[in-house]
Amino acid sequence: MITGTPKPIEEILEMLEPYDNIVVAGCHGCVTVCRVGGQKEVEVLSSTLRLARETAGKDINIKEVSLERQCDPEYVETMRPYVEDYQAVLSIACGAGIQFLAEKFAKTPLLPGINTGFLGVTERQGEWSERCQGCGDCVLHLTGGICPITRCAKQLLHGPCGGSTAGVCEIDKDVQCGWQLIIDRLKSLDQMDNYAKLKPYKGWNASRDGGPRRIIREDMV
Amino acid sequence: MKSGSNLEKVLEAGHFSVTAECGPPRGADADHVRKKAGFVKDNVDACNVTDNQTSVVRMSSLAGCLLVKEVGVEPLIQMVVRDRNRIALQSDLLGASAMGVRNLLCLSGDHQKFGDDPQAKNVFDIDSMQLIHMAKTMRDDGVFPSGEELKGVPRFYIGCAVNPFADPYEIRVARLKLKMEAGADFVQTQCIYNMDTFKRYMEDAKKQGLHEKIKILAGVTPLKSAGMAKFMNKFVAGIDIPDDIIKRIADEPKEKQAAKGIEICIEQIGELKEMEGIAGVHVMAIEWEEKLNEIIGGAGLLPRPMVD
Amino acid sequence: MLEAFENGADGVMVIGCLEGDCHYVSGNIRARARVKRVYSILEKIGIGAERIRMYNLSAGEGAKFAAFANEFVDTIIELGPSPVNTMRARKTAKAPQEETT
Numbered sequence: 001m002i003t004g005t006p007k008p009i010e011e012i013l014e015m016l017e018p019y020d021n022i023v024v025a026g027c028h029g030c031v032t033v034c035r036v037g038g039q040k041e042v043e044v045l046s047s048t049l050r051l052a053r054e055t056a057g058k059d060i061n062i063k064e065v066s067l068e069r070q071c072d073p074e075y076v077e078t079m080r081p082y083v084e085d086y087q088a089v090l091s092i093a094c095g096a097g098i099q100f101l102a103e104k105f106a107k108t109p110l111l112p113g114i115n116t117g118f119l120g121v122t123e124r125q126g127e128w129s130e131r132c133q134g135c136g137d138c139v140l141h142l143t144g145g146i147c148p149i150t151r152c153a154k155q156l157l158h159g160p161c162g163g164s165t166a167g168v169c170e171i172d173k174d175v176q177c178g179w180q181l182i183i184d185r186l187k188s189l190d191q192m193d194n195y196a197k198l199k200p201y202k203g204w205n206a207s208r209d210g211g212p213r214r215i216i217r218e219d220m221v
Numbered sequence: 222m223k224s225g226s227n228l229e230k231v232l233e234a235g236h237f238s239v240t241a242e243c244g245p246p247r248g249a250d251a252d253h254v255r256k257k258a259g260f261v262k263d264n265v266d267a268c269n270v271t272d273n274q275t276s277v278v279r280m281s282s283l284a285g286c287l288l289v290k291e292v293g294v295e296p297l298i299q300m301v302v303r304d305r306n307r308i309a310l311q312s313d314l315l316g317a318s319a320m321g322v323r324n325l326l327c328l329s330g331d332h333q334k335f336g337d338d339p340q341a342k343n344v345f346d347i348d349s350m351q352l353i354h355m356a357k358t359m360r361d362d363g364v365f366p367s368g369e370e371l372k373g374v375p376r377f378y379i380g381c382a383v384n385p386f387a388d389p390y391e392i393r394v395a396r397l398k399l400k401m402e403a404g405a406d407f408v409q410t411q412c413i414y415n416m417d418t419f420k421r422y423m424e425d426a427k428k429q430g431l432h433e434k435i436k437i438l439a440g441v442t443p444l445k446s447a448g449m450a451k452f453m454n455k456f457v458a459g460i461d462i463p464d465d466i467i468k469r470i471a472d473e474p475k476e477k478q479a480a481k482g483i484e485i486c487i488e489q490i491g492e493l494k495e496m497e498g499i500a501g502v503h504v505m506a507i508e509w510e511e512k513l514n515e516i517i518g519g520a521g522l523l524p525r526p527m528v529d
Numbered sequence: 530m531l532e533a534f535e536n537g538a539d540g541v542m543v544i545g546c547l548e549g550d551c552h553y554v555s556g557n558i559r560a561r562a563r564v565k566r567v568y569s570i571l572e573k574i575g576i577g578a579e580r581i582r583m584y585n586l587s588a589g590e591g592a593k594f595a596a597f598a599n600e601f602v603d604t605i606i607e608l609g610p611s612p613v614n615t616m617r618a619r620k621t622a623k624a625p626q627e628e629t630t
Contacts, residue, residue, distance in 0.1 A: 163331065164389070164458075
């Protein structure tokens, strides 16, 4: 899922200075799973904002909503009947959702309530970690199912570097060396011949370096 | 001759070669480099100029190389792939070659979190293996990686680095082999203290005949004090200093520890000279360049040979 | 917990079973983690972390409950009304004057 972390409340309050009538919009997709932007978080954030603003002598009126997803037009449209009654929308969905709302509701300021993070997985309740960089050219079949672009801090295709110690990356003792993981897995799959091969230079143009990307399914449009 | 560099000539002639390292200053002071180069002069066959080591911004390696060359020392440019994409790397290779630099060391580079600019963008467009391949393609095929013809071919004696002490050990020789296949002519190892581990590494390398296909220069770093030894052992990734070495230095009174460190370094060089498959030594006397003459001379490696 | 403050509470007591004795195994542990989160929210927005507290008790410890409750009430009395209530009181005090203007 796409993960994110809440923006500090001080930052959000600063964004909300000019407004006293807003929508706080959550999403039932990824951000619900990683507990940063779902219905519950909408409620907690809205309570917090009301208490903070009332204490500061500047009340705020909040409409609390949570959409099925903020990245599909049909669900976004459900906001249209009321969105213009409010001065701004504070969205705690991912950056894609926030931007989509902004596109669809061109007259309404859209404020981000979270810092969108990474594509990741749930290691356990309360812990999520990064797995995919969306590079557009997946090589997981060659690296035992472990991504060198994401899990190696230096995105090496011929790792590990000389800073790998006891399976730990030089940048942080809590970060596993991605290439140690790859080697372990290749060994257990008996695919070590994949290791000692010269790989072609990465085509970063398939990732965001080539510019904002788009997918069109001819059979669907 | 692939590059015609002095280092290449010395190694091809069969001499035990010596290289050392200069770290450029944290500023634009050219004299700082000239002074260090002065200590290196006549003690080495080539001198590495580091490239923003540990991600700490310093004068560029290319500029350092030109200053070193001015003083009459053969430069060896280090290039990390951390800060520059393939366009910049190709361009710098052309520039360095045009300015008479003939030795190259291709490295990954320490992660930027170690420097003063941890917020910098992390480039790693190609890795060090691919940089080796790129330099070789340009030199031997006369073309850019894109296939377009070069007007003036950059001629480098291409080097790489290996760390026999990093984990996992089992792939370290495989990586050396891969670097050789990618086009590396020589390799400089991370500094050696644990001779047992290094001997094992060399045995494994020799089994694959690698010592005959690539020139292996063993890295050494003289220890200034027991404190430095303990610090490096604990905090620097990929450094392994056996307790008995630390003890030998620690047993000396503070003012004699530096001399003991130099003594141990000279011993190490002596031992490495006798090992089959070692083509030379790379002395990394970081911020201690003034001791190079003592160390290299003490190891019986002076004067350096003049090869045409 | 936050809603309680919105509804006019000056202080909130959260009571859970003794740790290790939770009928729901670890519900009281989770509750404590959530109360901690509310501490930091209340601090940041100027209401004050002292206005919420978690106590662990068993259902049979009536006297302890009374003691905790009295202690907490005393704490809150000393702290005074929550800033939210103070603000609301000010508004109500102002309102009659505004109506005459």
